[in-house]
Amino acid sequence: MKIEIMIxxxxxxxxxxILYNVIYVFILKHRERALISNSQKLEAAISEQIKILxxxxxxxxxxxxxxxxxxxxxxxxxxxxxxLEGIFEKEPELCEKYLIDTFSVFxxxxxxxxxxxxxxxxxxPYILHKYNILKHHESERLIDVLLELLRSVNVYCRENTLKxxxxxxxxxxxxxxxxxxxxxxxxxxxxxITDGLMFYKGDKVELKNVLFAGFGEYSVQMQxxxxxxxxxxxxxxxxxxxxxxxxxKENSEIRFSAIRYFEKFPSEDxxxxxxxxxENLENRTWEYQAIATSALKSYPGDTTFRIxxxxxxxxxxxxxxxxxxxxEKLGYNYHDxxxxxxxxxxxxxxxxxxxxxRRNAEEAVKV
Amino acid sequence: MDMDLVKQIxxxxxxxxxxYLIGYSTFLFLSVVIGATTLYKKKMQDRxxxxxxxxxxxxxxxxxxxYNEEVTVVQTVKSLLTLDYKLYEIVVxxxxxxxxxxxxxxxxxxxxxxRRPLHRQIPCQPEEFIYESxxxxxxxxxxxxxxxxxxxxxxxxxxxAQYPYFIxxxxxxxxxxxxxxxxxxPVLEEENVVAVGGTVRPSNDVxxxxxxVVKYKLPENILACMQxxxxxxxxxxxxxxxxxxxxSLIISGAFGMFKKETVIAAGGYDHGTMGEDMELVVKLHxxxxxxxxxxxxxxxxxxxxxxxxxxKLGDLKKQRKRWHLGLFQTMWKHKKMMANPKYGAVGxxxxxxxxxxxxxxxxxxxxxxxxxxxxxxVDLLNLPFMLLFMLIYASYNSILTLTAFFSRIQTIDxxxxxxxxxxxxxLCFFEVTTLRFIMAFVRLxxxxxxxxxxxxxxxxxxxxxxx
Numbered sequence: 001m002k003i004e005i006m007i008x009x010x011x012x013x014x015x016x017x018i019l020y021n022v023i024y025v026f027i028l029k030h031r032e033r034a035l036i037s038n039s040q041k042l043e044a045a046i047s048e049q050i051k052i053l054x055x056x057x058x059x060x061x062x063x064x065x066x067x068x069x070x071x072x073x074x075x076x077x078x079x080x081x082x083x084l085e086g087i088f089e090k091e092p093e094l095c096e097k098y099l100i101d102t103f104s105v106f107x108x109x110x111x112x113x114x115x116x117x118x119x120x121x122x123x124x125p126y127i128l129h130k131y132n133i134l135k136h137h138e139s140e141r142l143i144d145v146l147l148e149l150l151r152s153v154n155v156y157c158r159e160n161t162l163k164x165x166x167x168x169x170x171x172x173x174x175x176x177x178x179x180x181x182x183x184x185x186x187x188x189x190x191x192x193i194t195d196g197l198m199f200y201k202g203d204k205v206e207l208k209n210v211l212f213a214g215f216g217e218y219s220v221q222m223q224x225x226x227x228x229x230x231x232x233x234x235x236x237x238x239x240x241x242x243x244x245x246x247x248x249k250e251n252s253e254i255r256f257s258a259i260r261y262f263e264k265f266p267s268e269d270x271x272x273x274x275x276x277x278x279e280n281l282e283n284r285t286w287e288y289q290a291i292a293t294s295a296l297k298s299y300p301g302d303t304t305f306r307i308x309x310x311x312x313x314x315x316x317x318x319x320x321x322x323x324x325x326x327x328e329k330l331g332y333n334y335h336d337x338x339x340x341x342x343x344x345x346x347x348x349x350x351x352x353x354x355x356x357x358r359r360n361a362e363e364a365v366k367v
Numbered sequence: 368m369d370m371d372l373v374k375q376i377x378x379x380x381x382x383x384x385x386x387y388l389i390g391y392s393t394f395l396f397l398s399v400v401i402g403a404t405t406l407y408k409k410k411m412q413d414r415x416x417x418x419x420x421x422x423x424x425x426x427x428x429x430x431x432x433x434y435n436e437e438v439t440v441v442q443t444v445k446s447l448l449t450l451d452y453k454l455y456e457i458v459v460x461x462x463x464x465x466x467x468x469x470x471x472x473x474x475x476x477x478x479x480x481x482r483r484p485l486h487r488q489i490p491c492q493p494e495e496f497i498y499e500s501x502x503x504x505x506x507x508x509x510x511x512x513x514x515x516x517x518x519x520x521x522x523x524x525x526x527x528a529q530y531p532y533f534i535x536x537x538x539x540x541x542x543x544x545x546x547x548x549x550x551x552x553p554v555l556e557e558e559n560v561v562a563v564g565g566t567v568r569p570s571n572d573v574x575x576x577x578x579x580v581v582k583y584k585l586p587e588n589i590l591a592c593m594q595x596x597x598x599x600x601x602x603x604x605x606x607x608x609x610x611x612x613x614x615s616l617i618i619s620g621a622f623g624m625f626k627k628e629t630v631i632a633a634g635g636y637d638h639g640t641m642g643e644d645m646e647l648v649v650k651l652h653x654x655x656x657x658x659x660x661x662x663x664x665x666x667x668x669x670x671x672x673x674x675x676x677x678x679k680l681g682d683l684k685k686q687r688k689r690w691h692l693g694l695f696q697t698m699w700k701h702k703k704m705m706a707n708p709k710y711g712a713v714g715x716x717x718x719x720x721x722x723x724x725x726x727x728x729x730x731x732x733x734x735x736x737x738x739x740x741x742x743x744x745v746d747l748l749n750l751p752f753m754l755l756f757m758l759i760y761a762s763y764n765s766i767l768t769l770t771a772f773f774s775r776i777q778t779i780d781x782x783x784x785x786x787x788x789x790x791x792x793x794l795c796f797f798e799v800t801t802l803r804f805i806m807a808f809v810r811l812x813x814x815x816x817x818x819x820x821x822x823x824x825x826x827x828x829x830x831x832x833x834x
Contacts, residue, residue, distance in 0.1 A: 008759075011759070011762065011763050011766060013396070013400070015766060018766065018769060018770055018773065021403075021770065021773040021774060024407070074415060078414070078415075119411065119412060119415055119417055120415060122415060122416055122417045123415045123416050126416040126420065154417065155555075155556050156412075156416070156417040156418060156419070157417075159419065160416065160420070163420075187557060187558040189423075189554070189555045189556075189558075191423050191425065191555065192419075192423065192555060195421070195423055196421075199421070317486050321486075347484065350482065350484040351484050353482055354481060354482055354483045354484060357481055357482065358481060358483075358499070358501075361479055361481070361499070361501055362501045365501050365502045
């Protein structure tokens with residue numbers, strides 16, 4: 001190939017890219033205008049139906065057909081979102097009633113959206129979650145489709161679908177959803193599960209019971225995510241956690257989560273185990289000692305004090321640091337720790353002095 | 368010498384030079400097309416709610432190494448305290464400044480001295496004092512240490528970091544308010560992400576308030592403006608393309624996030640290299656590939672850091688010489704990666720690109736120009752063809768630069784005035800034909816006084832920023 005031809009071809013493509021840039025500006029402007037006009041059209045139509053609902057009448061079938069047609073396109077569903085946002089703020093109750101009455105539209109759309117590109121699919125569960133559309137209806141067909149979306153390779157599609165399924169407030173659905181995410185090959189970050197579960201607004205005790213009932217079916221990582229969720233959400237589950245804590249054959253990560261739980265929710269039943277884990281390394285990894293030492297801040301007492309002082313001289317940095325933090329949080333002062341400050345262990349002295357100085361500084365700021 | 372032989376030599380040089388230019392053109396072409404397409408796709412993704420609608424906070428330590436930054440350090444920390452993110456801490460490491468960098472911070476943020484023991488996992492120069500502040504939105508720590516260079520200061524920051532991810536950023540830069548949220552997205556999207564690079568944009572003449580752009584315009588200074596075009600081309604083009612095959616070799620020292628555990632395992636920043644930012648990334652590739660650790664290094668196109676670029680040619684020359692030396696040191700240190708099948712695409716594509724089109728480019732370009740002059744003198748140059756070819760080549764590069772510029776502007780929701788568009792159009796040709804060749808000569812002389820510069824911070828004149 002002649003070099004000039006190659007260069008000219010490149011130039012032609014680049015010039016067309018600049019043209020694309022210019023055209024894109026116009027497309028964007030047009031799209032914005034179209035979104036505004038579409039949402040105004042939809043807002044007028046929805047407002048009319050809301051008036052009908054106010055009068056105790058039912059939503060017209062024509063309106064449902066109109067919605068099916070409009071919302072089938074992504075431009076339509078984005079306009080619907082924009083239109084509904086404004087109405088929802090003004091009349092949340094009537095809006096909720098409107099969404100309950102138009103549920104069949106969303107049921108229909110679920111099957112339309114599942115065949116679209118994954119980028120476009122993600123918007124649909126987002127809408128379902130945002131307006132709590134699934135809260136008042138149970139449609140097996142729709143749930144099946146949503147559960148299928150959890151197998152998508154698109155993390156945002158999975159994430160929006162999970163939120164939509166949580167909004168149903170059904171523990172069994174949550175259990176099933178987590179199971180699908182768990183066996184799915186696509187990576188779903190643990191934070192998205194643990195923090196995401198916080199959006200579940202249903203009965204949390206019931207959710208806890210259901211999740212514990214099938215606990216063994218989940219992978220270790222998912223079990224840890226669930227236990228962390230219980231801890232963050234403040235869901236009490238002392239008996240189950242104690243069982244995990246006692247079971248020496250249980251996976252370490254799961255037991256770590258249980259120790260952290262008992263740090264947040266101290267229990268006298270867990271005290272002796274935590275004291276033992278903090279004091280004796282035995283054939284366990286150092287993480288057990290470090291995490292248990294941190295948990296000791298919730299178990300004041302003479303034995304705790306003795307173990308913390310001992311752990312201040314640990315050869316492991318994390319154990320030493322956690323021990324100093326626990327001493328600080330338990331309110332020990334220079335006088336209580338005189339043996340540490342008079343002792344020969346420079347590392348123990350330094351870390352403890354730093355923590356106590358820090359506490360004093362923080363208190364001074366508060367004053 | 369036989370004239371035919373001379374002609375043959377010139378022919379060989381000419382063909383090689385043209386092949387080299389065609390190779391570079393093809394690379395630029397692919398990278399700009401892929402880069403622009405990626406940005407447009409990202410914009411579409413956002414429109415269709417393919418983004419995390421809620422905030423998920425991965426704990427981050429921001430490490431800011433500083434040396435003689437008394438003019439900007441307080442403002443930099445102020446901007447860091449306004450970031451829209453919940454879980455982070457700030458560690459400023461004063462690398463033995465000769466000015467009042469530390470005192471400025473202590474006074475501005477009511478900091479008090481502490482005797483904090485540090486978990487030294489990477490060797491670095493000893494600390495002289497540590498100050499902390501507890502009445503800010505997030506924990507703020509100042510560590511003053513013996514001078515040891517930027518890499519050493521960063522290693523100190525890593526030792527002091529309490530969170531699993533750390534961000535390194537320059538003390539003369541400003542993070543956009545949403546930059547941390549955007550930077551952690553790749554970590555949430557993908558498994559085994561060990562580093563994420565952000566986008567660096569020149570802040571000269573840009574008005575920022577609490578990390579948000581209040582007024583955007585192209586820099587008044589022509590040199591700064593040309594650098595903006597160059598930054599856009601480089602960030603849009605090469606970084607997005609390399610990101611496609613996990614082959615990024617550079618995460619700018621001005622703004623990048625790393626997994627602390629992996630960086631410590633790989634040995635931290637190298638004290639002996641001037642391009643410590645690039646060296647770390649190459650080292651991470653090497654470490655993970657050698658130890659068969661699954662990993663990925665990502666690029667977050669919408670996480671923005673604003674930084675001042677030099678407005679004086681002297682400062683720019685100093686900066687580019689430093690970069691070029693850093694590039695050479697890194698490439699030399701990791702020469703085993705060159706076209707080595709063990710390192711896959713990183714060894715074959717990324718390393719070779721940086722070797723041929725970055726490290727050796729000033730030599731090749733200057734040699735090419737020199738050859739043309741000699742060929743012209745001995746009447747062996749088809750001058751009209753050569754001029755036409757160079758003109759086409761320069762136009763082509765200018766068009767690519769403009770494509771990168773406009774794609775970037777549109778996809779990050781910035782608006783530029785027609786006057787600025789015109790300025791960009793006019794300057795891009797000048798940047799390609801003049802600045803590029805000046806910089807080629809500058810980089811060619813980078814090795815002069817090489818040993819003396821080892822721990823040099825590479826100062827450029829700082830101005831207070833509009834934040």
